[in-house]
Amino acid sequence: MLQPIDKAKVQQYIEDFANEDVYIHLETTNGAYATHLDSSFFNAGAFIRNAKVRYERGKIAGEGPYRVGLKMENGWIYGQGLTHFEMDDEGRLIMAGLDHQGRLAVAFEISRTPFP
Amino acid sequence: MIQKERHVLVILPHPDDEAFGVSGTIAAYIKQGTPVTYACLTLGEMGRNLGNPPFANRETLPKIRKKELLESAKAMGLTDLRMLGYRDKTVEFEDEEKLADVFSGLIDELNPSLIITFYPGYSVHPDHEATGRAVVRAAGRIPAGKRPKLYCIAFSHNCEEELGKPDIIHDISHCSEEKLAAIRAHRSQTALFYDDLSKRLEAGDPEALDRLRYERFWTYKWN
Numbered sequence: 001m002l003q004p005i006d007k008a009k010v011q012q013y014i015e016d017f018a019n020e021d022v023y024i025h026l027e028t029t030n031g032a033y034a035t036h037l038d039s040s041f042f043n044a045g046a047f048i049r050n051a052k053v054r055y056e057r058g059k060i061a062g063e064g065p066y067r068v069g070l071k072m073e074n075g076w077i078y079g080q081g082l083t084h085f086e087m088d089d090e091g092r093l094i095m096a097g098l099d100h101q102g103r104l105a106v107a108f109e110i111s112r113t114p115f116p
Numbered sequence: 117m118i119q120k121e122r123h124v125l126v127i128l129p130h131p132d133d134e135a136f137g138v139s140g141t142i143a144a145y146i147k148q149g150t151p152v153t154y155a156c157l158t159l160g161e162m163g164r165n166l167g168n169p170p171f172a173n174r175e176t177l178p179k180i181r182k183k184e185l186l187e188s189a190k191a192m193g194l195t196d197l198r199m200l201g202y203r204d205k206t207v208e209f210e211d212e213e214k215l216a217d218v219f220s221g222l223i224d225e226l227n228p229s230l231i232i233t234f235y236p237g238y239s240v241h242p243d244h245e246a247t248g249r250a251v252v253r254a255a256g257r258i259p260a261g262k263r264p265k266l267y268c269i270a271f272s273h274n275c276e277e278e279l280g281k282p283d284i285i286h287d288i289s290h291c292s293e294e295k296l297a298a299i300r301a302h303r304s305q306t307a308l309f310y311d312d313l314s315k316r317l318e319a320g321d322p323e324a325l326d327r328l329r330y331e332r333f334w335t336y337k338w339n
Binding site for chain 2: 002107
C-alpha cells in the first residue's frame with residue numbers, strides 16, 4: 001500500500017536500480033475533465049510507460065512534496081510533486097503524488113520488468 | 117417509454133461510464149427479458165482517484181476497477197460483459213478502422229437492434245469521443261435499412277445547443293435501486309459522488325431524483 005514518502009528509504013531504492021536496464025512509468029495528469037469543469041483551466045499532462053533506460057545516479061530531493069531525478073548517460077528523467085511510495089510485491093518502486101483529495105497528479109515508477 | 121428490442125449492445129470505454137448514464141436502461145431491458153451485452157474497452161487504468169489515505173496505486177487500480185465493474189454488472193443483472201483490453205486514455209490513438217472492426221465483429225455476432233454509445237463531438241473525454249466515432253464507423257458499414265438504432269450519450273456544454281433536446285427519454289423509476297447499486301459498485305471512483313447523491317435524494321433534491329427516474333439519449337443523426 002502507498003505510504004507517505006520516507007526520503008531515506010526511497011533514496012536507497014532508487015540507488016538499488018542504478019546501472020541496470022529498468023522500465024519507467026512517468027505520468028502527470030490533471031484529469032480529462034479539467035477544462036470541462038473549468039473552461040479557464042489549461043490542461044496539460046504527459047505519460048510514458050515502459051521507457052527502457054539505464055541511469056547512473058538518482059536522487060530524491062526536497063522536503064515534501066518531493067522531486068526525483070535520474071541522470072542517464074545522455075539525459076535526465078525528472079518528476080515533482082511526489083508524496084507517496086511503495087515497494088510492491090513485484091519489486092517495483094511505485095511513487096505517486098496525490099493531491100489533498102487523494103487524486104493522482106503524478107506517478108513515477110521503476111521496474112526491472114516491463115509494466116503490463 | 118422503453119421500446120422493445122431484440123438485443124441491446126452497449127459500448128463504452130470506462131468502468132463506471134455505464135453507471136451514470138445507462139445502468140437504469142440496462143437493468144430495465146434485462147427485467148423485460150431483453151438480452152444486453154456491455155462491451156467495456158478499458159479497466160480505467162488511468163483513474164485519478166486513489167484516496168487519502170490511498171487505497172490503491174497506479175498498478176493496483178485496474179484490478180480494483182475490474183472487480184467493481186463485475187459488481188456493477190451483477191447489480192444490473194447483466195451476464196454478458198466483454199472486457200476488450202484497451203488502455204484508458206489511449207483509445208483515441210488506436211487505429212480507428214481496426215477498432216471499428218472489433219465493434220463490427222460484436223454487431224455481427226449479436227445482431228443487436230439497438231446500440232448505445234457516446235455521441236462523437238459531444239462527450240468530452242477523448243476515450244468517449246474515440247469510442248463513439250468507431251461505433252458510428254462500424255454501424256455506418258451496415259446499409260441504412262438494416263442498421264441497428266444508435267442511441268448516444270452526450271454531456272458537453274454545447275450538446276443541447278447543437279443537438280437539441282434528447283429525443284429518447286427512458287423512465288427507469290422501476291430500476292432506480294439497480295442504478296444506485298451500479299453507481300455504488302464503482303466506489304473507488306464514485307464514493308464522494310454517491311454520498312452527495314444519497315444526501316440530495318434524502319433532501320428531495322429534484323435534480324438528484326431526476327437522475328434515478330430518467331435516462332436521456334440522442335438518436336445519432338446520420339447526415
